[in-house]
Amino acid sequence: MKILLLGKNGQVGRELQRSLAPLGTVVALGSKDERWPSDFTQPQSLRQTVEALRPQVIVNAAAYTAVDRAESEPEQARRVNATAPGVLAEAAESCGAWLVHYSTDYVFDGSGTRAWTESDAPAPLNVYGQTKLEGEQQVQARCRRHLILRTSWVYGRHGGNFIRSVLRLAAEREELRFVSDQIGAPTGADLIADVTAHLLRSVTRSEIGTSEPAGIYHLAAAGETNWYAYAAYILETVRAHPRAPALRARRLDPIPSQAYPTAARRPLNSRLDTRKIQQRFDLALPDWGEGVRRLLEDWLQPPVIPHS
Numbered sequence: 001m002k003i004l005l006l007g008k009n010g011q012v013g014r015e016l017q018r019s020l021a022p023l024g025t026v027v028a029l030g031s032k033d034e035r036w037p038s039d040f041t042q043p044q045s046l047r048q049t050v051e052a053l054r055p056q057v058i059v060n061a062a063a064y065t066a067v068d069r070a071e072s073e074p075e076q077a078r079r080v081n082a083t084a085p086g087v088l089a090e091a092a093e094s095c096g097a098w099l100v101h102y103s104t105d106y107v108f109d110g111s112g113t114r115a116w117t118e119s120d121a122p123a124p125l126n127v128y129g130q131t132k133l134e135g136e137q138q139v140q141a142r143c144r145r146h147l148i149l150r151t152s153w154v155y156g157r158h159g160g161n162f163i164r165s166v167l168r169l170a171a172e173r174e175e176l177r178f179v180s181d182q183i184g185a186p187t188g189a190d191l192i193a194d195v196t197a198h199l200l201r202s203v204t205r206s207e208i209g210t211s212e213p214a215g216i217y218h219l220a221a222a223g224e225t226n227w228y229a230y231a232a233y234i235l236e237t238v239r240a241h242p243r244a245p246a247l248r249a250r251r252l253d254p255i256p257s258q259a260y261p262t263a264a265r266r267p268l269n270s271r272l273d274t275r276k277i278q279q280r281f282d283l284a285l286p287d288w289g290e291g292v293r294r295l296l297e298d299w300l301q302p303p304v305i306p307h308s
């Protein structure tokens, strides 16, 4: 099976390079590939890449993810998050390929306290969420064999994320403040990549031509937290470790969202109901804290080759 992976250098893309490898031949592209057009700000050029490679599966992990910056660069965000996925979807449809596309909890407005299901109506609060929603709609309209995986609060070994921000700030400052009224589930890029591979094994084994499992699925780690409690968990886990680095932070305080003004509004309730993906693909999703702890322990390992 030939798989085209776009966004190979992102948090999820790096893990997909590992998880997709056993499924077949993976052609993995970053934004500046010398062999194939892969710049999402030039959406039409992507058609050429798909037509030349004719993959059976396309996995799109590329996205414009700078939530605050998107407020002042809406057209750039829209090209990357909506127009380019639409072109990919059309090209995937014309070669009969499956298209995996990722989306976000930020398509919801964060109202209420119930976890969002796939059939709830999206109503994004910010440009990033709006362009990601438009991307979902493009993919749904143009490619029958699509899997849209909405996830939340992604962290990974590679690339910038909240865990790195917390550790950097804790090394620099004595007092930290984090919002405690936005609730969601931090989800590991490794989990997303592993589940993606599991789903692809399942759908590509189904009868040729069927698009029956196609659709939107929520994919997030189990449990929930808020950004303040998440930051506290990161710092406690690091401090309890015998190889903990020196941290200046002495105080960590919870604050309401209004006390932390940002260019983009963020949803208060980002909980995703993941029952559909678990039931449809016979999966169990681990608790968010497990994955965060594992990553921190890996980072704190001495850089030596283990004996066994």
Ligand SMILES: NC(=O)C1=CN([C@@H]2O[C@H](COP(=O)(O)OP(=O)(O)OC[C@H]3O[C@@H](n4cnc5c(N)ncnc54)[C@H](OP(=O)(O)O)[C@@H]3O)[C@@H](O)[C@H]2O)C=CC1
Pocket (backbone or CB within 6 Å): 007, 008, 009, 010, 011, 012, 013, 029, 030, 031, 032, 038, 039, 040, 041, 060, 061, 062, 063, 064, 065, 080, 101, 102, 103, 104, 105, 132, 150, 151, 152, 153, 154, 155, 159, 160
């Ligand atoms: N990060 C998060 O918290 C969340 C992410 N998601 C979604 O998950 C998916 C993966 O996100 P994540 O791995 O965190 O993203 P990252 O920000 O880590 O990586 C995004 C990748 O997109 C690529 N990209 C950006 N602009 C372009 C462009 N113009 N042309 C081609 N490629 C481009 C970059 O490629 P390069 O490095 O080669 O320039 C980058 O490696 C995305 O769809 C995102 O919306 C959903 C919920 C939460």
Ligand SMILES: Cc1cn([C@H]2C[C@H](O)[C@@H](COP(=O)(O)OP(=O)(O)O[C@H]3O[C@@H](C)C(=O)[C@@H](O)[C@H]3O)O2)c(=O)[nH]c1=O
Pocket (backbone or CB within 6 Å): 065, 066, 067, 104, 105, 106, 151, 152, 153, 154, 161, 162, 165, 169, 177, 178, 179, 182, 227, 260, 262, 266
């Ligand atoms: C750095 C910092 C952030 N915060 C708040 C701001 C924000 O509400 C929250 C998280 O901040 P970040 O900017 O790291 O997170 P943000 O970029 O909003 O994360 C989002 O990224 C996109 C791509 C998604 O799809 C979402 O699922 C989500 O993961 O923490 C503080 O309260 N104190 C701080 O010192």
